[in-house]
Amino acid sequence: MPEEEKQLAAVVGRAIAKRRIASHLTQERVAERLGIGVEAMSRIERGLALPTVVRLGELADIFDCDIADLLTETSSRATDQASQLARLLSKLSGPDRTMVLGIVETLTERLEQGRP
Structure with missing residues (x-):
């Protein structure tokens, strides 16, 4: 994964983790709702895997936010x-x-x- 993509994955992962915690949901519960394993959810939150746009939409629905929030909430821009x-x-x-x-x-x- 190129460095710029790694940084984006880390930013998005932190935003997802923050939203999940604010929503009082466990990684297990979010993974279940997404139909993925807990390890996959953990990899997303740790910035080791960058979610697809479709997956970001599903996460935004779960957290009741906009997709843009997951991309910009922890941005340094x-x-x-x-x-x-x-x-x-x-x-x-x-x-x-x-x-x-x-x-x-x-x-x-x-x-x-x-x-x-």
């Missing part, structure tokens, strides 16, 4: 991270979103000042 922040903020009330935005702005300013 700024645009993917911005989308993740937008999803998180959308769950909050207006005043809470404003508070979080203020915290992020303050933190960003401090981190920028600390750069050489």
Whole structure:
């Protein structure tokens, strides 16, 4: 597996594991619903196997999320991270979103000042 594909498999695997845990499901239960073995499920979560698009769709259905969430949730790309922040903020009330935005702005300013 090429290095770029390995990195993608690792990112997707972490997102799948995170969603599974948040859904209070075991690897065994997810594997059963997918019709695969537990070892195959473990390999996906560990980033040793990259799921097909069809399998990503099945996982998204199980976790009640979009396929894109499984591809971008743990991405290090700024645009993917911005989308993740937008999803998180959308769950909050207006005043809470404003508070979080203020915290992020303050933190960003401090981190920028600390750069050489």
